[in-house]
Amino acid sequence: MxxxxxxxxxxxxxxxxxxxxxxxxxxxxxxxxxxxxxxxxxxxxxxxxxxxxxxxxxxxxxxxxxxxxxxxxxxxxxxxxxxxxxxxxxxxxxxxxxxxxxxxxxxxxxxxxxxxxxxxxxxxxxxxxxxxxxxxxxxxxxxxxxxxxxxxxxxxxxxxxxxxxxxxxxxxxxxxxxxxxxxxxxxxxxxxxxxxxxxxxxxxxxxxxxxxxxxxxxxxxxxSAELQRRAVTADRLRIARELHDVVAHHVSVIGIQAAAARRLLAKGDAAAQDPRVPLATIESASREAVAQMRGLVGTLRDTGDDGGPGVGTGRSPEPGLADIAALTDVVGGLDVTSALVVEPPGAESAVPASVGLSLYRTVQEALANVRKHSTARTASVTVRVDRRPGDDRRFAAGFAEVEVLDDGRTVPGSQGSGLGLVGLRERVAAHHGVAEIGPRVTGGYRVRVRLPLPEESR
Known part of the structure; x- marks a missing residue:
């Protein structure tokens, strides 16, 4: 007893x-x-x-x-x-x-x-x-x-x-x-x-x-109320990062192309280069920026059927892996090449939308940083999708990766807020991926992000 x-x-x-x-x-x-x-x-x-x-x-x-x-x-x-x-x-x-x-x-x-x-x-x-x-x-x-x-x-x-x-x-x-x-x-x-x-x-x-x-x-x-408040705050921070990426990319393109058009008009040399080309680029970039910002603002406005915040209810779908190539077409003042490496063929179609969006934003942020903070004249964007099992258990079902390389060096006094890189690292952490961000030994700068593919995508 x-x-x-x-x-x-x-x-x-x-x-x-x-x-x-x-x-x-x-x-x-x-x-x-x-x-x-x-x-x-x-x-x-x-x-x-x-x-x-x-x-x-x-x-x-x-x-x-x-x-x-x-x-x-x-x-x-x-x-x-x-x-x-x-x-x-x-x-x-x-x-x-x-x-x-x-x-x-x-x-x-x-x-x-x-x-x-x-x-x-x-x-x-x-x-x-x-x-x-x-x-x-x-x-x-x-x-x-x-x-x-x-x-x-x-x-x-x-x-x-x-x-x-x-x-x-x-x-x-x-x-x-x-x-x-x-x-x-x-x-x-x-x-x-x-x-x-x-x-x-x-x-x-x-x-x-x-x-x-x-x-x-x-x-x-x-x-519960605190968790809801934090969830709303986290969602607002996510949208703030999205807006930062959109504005940083498209507005910088608009600024560069507007300056180019102004110089051409000032010279009056229409034969050397048609000023309508940079103006067309400005129009295209501004339209895309407005469309994406409408989608993000629509997410803020929508409350959903159950009174909670809406999810992805914009006027246009969120960009993904297939839209990365279009980013290289509107980069003014920078020679950008892009490549897609897929193994086996057709594997890119199995990349989840969330992974594609994160890779798209990575390229968008990297190119924006190159234009604003680097002396680079050329850059390359490489997208890799590999569904073959790897030795690393994190990528046992394959991976999707983007790599942005440039040949420039950092412009003194051009430090930004750092919000873009913080958002980039948070995206990588959310997907349990890996990121390599920093200067290269041979010169230039490298941004490489690798995200694992889910099991069902194999």
Whole structure:
């Protein structure tokens, strides 16, 4: 049989618990206590009169009004039983001892027996100071069982009862009659007092458990709201990165081509180069930028059918792997070549849209950085899709990769915000891929991103 550890007992009785049980609606609860206390007071007085009229007080010489007063005084403190549970317990049980020693018939009234049980239960169930509760309850139990021992020790009523009933001459059971009656009295009182304590403690523990569940539910609700807020923030950051990529790429193209057109118009040499070419590039880049920004803004505006943020509800579909080649056609002032390497043939069709979008944004950001922050004149974009199993377990189902190389060096004082590269690395991390970003030993700059393909794409 496992031993009861002191820390377990202390936790069970809430000795070090910060929880304080209070009524859900104090005003209503306290008002009900008043009515209950008054009702029990009236019933105690009536009960004494019923017992007196039935002949249960044959030896009492006190006046009737005093019996009424003593009975009512025993029940009246219950009007504040939940306001001051320990004080009420001490007062009621002091009343029990004093009246029991002087007028023993009054505390034996059935109504007052209910009062004593309810008082002990209330003290255990509602006491806010659990250490004080244990001290007061133990003191009351010691007093009650001491009084019981004293009554059984000095009283000759039990012996007279056994003798009058002739139980000594013909014992009805295995235990001597007088011993059996004493044991029965002790067992009854044990059940009475410790039953009240057990019921009160169950009530207190249940209230504490309900409070914990309520607090946990509130915590979960707050965490859920926080997660929703973070999800919205993350989505807004994603859209901000998308806008950054769109604006950085297309607006820089527009600026370069506008400058070229201005120089051609200023020279007036239309034969050398037609200024309509850069103007057409400006028109194409601006249209594409507006279309993509409309799609992103549409994502912000759409709330979805269930009240949540919409997903991908723009005027045009998001770009993907097949659109990378078009990026190299609108790069002004930079000679860009592109290549697509696929193994086996047709593998590019199995690349998921999310992977294609991330690779597209990678190329877009890399080319924008080359134009704004590099002296490069040429750049190359290589797209590789390989569905063959690799030695690296991350790419067991194959990979999709883009590599952007240039031959320039960083222009001093042209550092940007860094948001583009942060977004690029976040995309790679989201797909559990790898990225290589930095200067090359042979000169120039390299941006290489490799993303794994899912198993079902094999």
């Amino acid at each position: 496992p031993r009861l550890r002191p820390d377990v007992i202390a936790d069970r009785f809430g000795v070090d618990s910060a929880f304080e049980r209070t009524p859900v609606d104090p005003a209503t609860s306290y008002r009900r206590d008043v009515w209950l206390g008054l009702a029990l007071t009236a019933l105690a007085v009536v009960g004494v009169e019923v017992s007196r009229s039935s002949g249960f007080f044959p030896d009492e010489s006190q006046p009737t009004w005093l019996l009424y007063l003593l009975a009512g005084a025993g029940a009246l403190p219950l009007v504040v039983r939940r306001r001051y549970p320990l004080t009420v317990l001490a007062v009621v049980y002091t009343h029990f001892l004093l009246v029991g020693l002087t007028v023993p018939s009054v505390p034996m009234s059935p109504v007052l027996q209910v009062v004593y049980f309810m008082t002990l239960y209330t003290a255990v169930a509602w006491a806010r100071d659990r250490r004080a509760m244990i001290i007061v309850v133990i003191a009351c139990l010691v007093a009650m069982f001491g009084w019981l021992f004293w009554q059984l020790a000095i009283s000759s009523a039990l012996a007279e009862y056994v003798e009058d009933e002739g139980l000594l001459d013909a014992p009805p059971g295995l235990i001597p009659p007088l011993t059996a009656i004493v044991v029965q009295n002790w067992l009854t009182n044990f059940a009475y007092f410790f039953g009240a304590i057990a019921v009160g403690q169950v009530g207190w523990n249940s209230a504490r458990r309900r409070r914990q569940l309520t607090e946990q539910a509130e915590t979960i609700e707050r965490q």
